[in-house]
Every structure is written in C-alpha cells, then in structure tokens.
Amino acid sequence: MDEARAPAHSMQTLVRGLTARRPPRAGSLIVTVFGDVVMPRGGLIATQSILDVLGLLGLTPGLVRTALSRLTSDGMFERSRAGRHSFYRLSDEAWARYEDASAVIYADARPAWDGGWLVVMLVDGPAASTGAADGDESLRRGLTDLGFAKAGPALYLRPANLGQAERRRLDVLLDDRPALLVDGRGGAIPAGFKATVEGTWGLADLARGYDQFARRYGPLATALDRGAPLDDAEALSLRILVIHDYRLLVLKDPRLPPEILPAGWQGEASRLLCRDLYRRVYAASERWVDAHCTGDHGPLPPPGGLVLERFGG
Structure with a gap:
C-alpha cells in the first residue's frame, strides 16, 4: 500500500x-x-x-x-x-x-541573503611552527561547523547569511585567534558558480x-x-x-x-x-x-x- x-x-x-x-x-x-x-x-x-x-x-x-x-x-x-x-x-x-x-x-527560516560573503584567512598561529597550512585545528573545525568551505590552504568562505546565534558563535570562535575576517559583498554570481557549490x-x-x-x-x-x-x-x-x-x-x-x-x-x-x-x-x-x-x-x-x-x- x-x-x-x-x-x-x-x-x-x-x-x-x-x-x-x-x-x-x-x-x-x-x-x-x-x-x-x-x-x-x-x-x-x-x-x-x-x-x-x-x-x-x-x-x-x-x-x-x-x-x-x-x-x-x-x-x-x-x-x-x-x-x-x-x-x-x-x-x-x-x-x-x-x-x-x-x-x-x-531555527526559523534563514535570514535573507544580501549577496555578502564572509572570508576567513588563517594567519600565523600555534600550528605555524609545525608547518600545518590549515592553522589551528580547533579553529578549522569550528569554521566547518559554521558552514565555511575551504577555498585554499588557509582560506575559508561562506555566504553572510548566518543567524544571530551563529554570528555570535563565529565572533567567539575568532576572538583572539590567528585569523582575519573579511565581511563584504562579492558582486554578481558568475555563470557556472552553482555547479561548483555541491562539490565545494x-x-x-x-x-x-x-x-x-x-x-x-x-x-x-x-x-x-x-x-x-x-x-x-x-x-x-x-x-x-x-x-x-x-x-x-x-x-x-x-x-x-x-x-x-x-x-x-x-x-x-x-x-x-x-x-x-x-x-x-x-x-x-x-x-x-x-x-x-x-x-x-x-x-x-x-x-x-x-x-x-x-x-x-
């Protein structure tokens, strides 16, 4: 049936x-x-x-x-x-x-997206002396939990549509950590970008x-x-x-x-x-x-x- x-x-x-x-x-x-x-x-x-x-x-x-x-x-x-x-x-x-x-x-429905992006670049930190390009492992894991994708050896990004609680978690995660946060608009989505999202x-x-x-x-x-x-x-x-x-x-x-x-x-x-x-x-x-x-x-x-x-x- x-x-x-x-x-x-x-x-x-x-x-x-x-x-x-x-x-x-x-x-x-x-x-x-x-x-x-x-x-x-x-x-x-x-x-x-x-x-x-x-x-x-x-x-x-x-x-x-x-x-x-x-x-x-x-x-x-x-x-x-x-x-x-x-x-x-x-x-x-x-x-x-x-x-x-x-x-x-x-959570309720996600906040509307205004086209902005969050980019985190990991810089010199505890892992630098070991040669680990990803920097602090706990920081990397925290970024992944917040939906950031790895875009390079020390670069993570995601759309800036985080809810308030998630944005607070990000602020706490990055507080006094070896990372640079860039928050800004990324311009028009290029043709073919959606085809890369599933893999990224x-x-x-x-x-x-x-x-x-x-x-x-x-x-x-x-x-x-x-x-x-x-x-x-x-x-x-x-x-x-x-x-x-x-x-x-x-x-x-x-x-x-x-x-x-x-x-x-x-x-x-x-x-x-x-x-x-x-x-x-x-x-x-x-x-x-x-x-x-x-x-x-x-x-x-x-x-x-x-x-x-x-x-x-």
Whole structure:
C-alpha cells in the first residue's frame, strides 16, 4: 500500500516502521531525548524514565544502560543517586554544546541573503611552527561547523547569511585567534558558480539525506492531515524520531542561501516538514512526559519558555 494513502488506523504501523526499517544508534538517540525533552524541563531525569522513553522506540534496558555508561565515561553525562534511584543530566560542557546546536535545529527560516560573503584567512598561529597550512585545528573545525568551505590552504568562505546565534558563535570562535575576517559583498554570481557549490561544500550526501527524510516522514504528515489518530506514546515516539533524524542532517548543513543551492534541494522543505510534524505532536507528547517521567523531586517541572520559541514559535 502507498504509505501516503494509508488509512487512519495504520498510523501506529507507520510510526513503528520508522525504527524497524532503520534502527537509530542508542547513544545518539539518548542525546536527542535529553536535548529535546529533558533540557527544557530542568535537565535531570530518573534512569527509569530514560528507559521508559527509549523503550517506546524498541530499545532494550540493557542497550540503553550500556550507552548511558559509555556517554558518562566520555563526559557527556553526569550520574547521581538518591537512595535506590539514579539520575542523569548533561554535563555543563555538553549542555553548552547542545544549546549551540539547538539554535540550528529549531531555527526559523534563514535570514535573507544580501549577496555578502564572509572570508576567513588563517594567519600565523600555534600550528605555524609545525608547518600545518590549515592553522589551528580547533579553529578549522569550528569554521566547518559554521558552514565555511575551504577555498585554499588557509582560506575559508561562506555566504553572510548566518543567524544571530551563529554570528555570535563565529565572533567567539575568532576572538583572539590567528585569523582575519573579511565581511563584504562579492558582486554578481558568475555563470557556472552553482555547479561548483555541491562539490565545494560537499552537499551530495546531505542532499540524499534530505530526500530520504522527506520520503520517510511525508506519509506521516499526510496521515495526520487525514485525521489519523495518534496516542500520547506514539506522539512522543514520532517527535523524538523526527527531531533526531532532522538533527543529524541540519547540523551538517552549511545552510546556504537558495540563490546558490543546487536545483531540487530539499533542505527548507525538510525543515518545514519537521516543524509541522513537531507542532502537531508536541502537546500530546508532553502529556506522556508529564504522566511518566520523574526527576529527583518527583514529576519533571513543566518545560521552560524557550521551548515555545522553537521553529519560530
């Protein structure tokens, strides 16, 4: 049966089919749950509640405990105890990283592009004495995370369409670092430039990922539009899966303006699909969390106000 024409009663089958076809990695999925569900509610959650949430997605308690132990050893989580109960929270460093990621994951539409470009030239720095042309490795990695493409041995560039949070990250990244930032207009886009974008920014795998995302979640959006019932547990499952899959894509996306993207690019369509599904299931998913998840003082506190600003509010 064509999933887009699935009857309402098959909604549960569609949701469960997402994990059956492509089981997500436990550790990565746990990070998604903490960032999306737990952080807005104070950041700390009982181990049993984590097991219950991940159990909705078919992950066994043993698999989840093993992943939590590994992530804790890696510095991602901190574990505490109160009597017979144990609890987890993101470490301060992991919390800060996910806050930066959240500004990208839950972003509204990209700012309009005025034709400007940002160019960063790495100059003499810590790596110069070793002969490494790319300069400071952490600086290079930070520029790549912000969507800069390598245009030469020590040159990185991207369109100047960064959001406010991303521009702040760039300013912090370059503060007192061996780099020169040039911010200015680049003139008219030359003929043939768009043909070089996919290779320059390495977009081929990302393009396939967005296409798969649309095929995977489009049928669920259609089913919901046609009145398919969805209980609270299914709503939370769908919310976690859609934000998890979108997170893995958008954090690799240089978020280029449409003026230079290849034809048929599905990045913005995927953002809108993720946003619409997220809004559709949010209230029901929060009811499940209210009823089943606890912290060190009983039920988790209600989500903070920042969650209301996700995807533009």
